[in-house]
Amino acid sequence: MTVLSGPSGVGKSTVVAELRRSHPEVWLSVSVTTRKPRPGETHGVEYFFAGNDEFDRLVASGELLEWAEFAGNRYGTPRRAVLEKLAAGVPTLLEIDLQGARQVRRTMPEALLVFLAPPTWEELERRLRGRGTEPPDVIARRLEAGRVEMAAEKEFDLTLVNTSVNDVCHRLITLLGHSPS
């Protein structure tokens, strides 16, 4: 299993969307979140959108492999789907934040942890602001979390710099082919 993490705005979702398009044989876990959908996001595709009560229930019943609070919302990985894909030998990718990556490191030490880094901090800010999906206060919280994520890069098995989405996808596909499932 491969885990993709990195600061908000670096391009994780863009890379994952391109992988979905170009490599449908790779299975991308769909997380549950309490965040509201952005325009164009569809329940069951980018996320399963849930209320706080439903998220509480999933946590209490142990249905999440990992979960974290990020910039005011909660996010978690449904456990059963991941275990089923791994048991079937399907190449599996999780796109999650640093706190989630740390939990996976503890519970599934065989997973490959990949850090997606921006070419520069200024470019990260430009991408996050340019996406235009969050108000300024939320962007500030995400950048604050981004500083923490950048400082944790050394905890990952390797870093890919997202200068070109195609290049990153190419590298990830190679890694997925070689990481133990």
Ligand SMILES: Nc1ncnc2c1ncn2[C@@H]1O[C@H](COP(=O)(O)OP(=O)(O)OP(=O)(O)O)[C@@H](O)[C@H]1O
């Ligand atoms: N290689 C790239 N070059 C230029 N722009 C990029 C690149 N990759 C992604 N972007 C742009 O950067 C913005 C942020 O990308 P994206 O939403 O994929 O980031 P993310 O890491 O998933 O963020 P978050 O963690 O907040 O969900 C988007 O507008 C996207 O089009």
Ligand SMILES: Nc1nc2c(ncn2[C@@H]2O[C@H](COP(=O)(O)O)[C@@H](O)[C@H]2O)c(=O)[nH]1
């Ligand atoms: N720990 C987890 N983090 C997750 C999961 N799904 C997504 N994420 C991360 O949350 C932030 C914000 O995402 P956004 O879609 O609101 O921009 C980002 O770092 C994602 O990688 C999850 O299941 N667990």
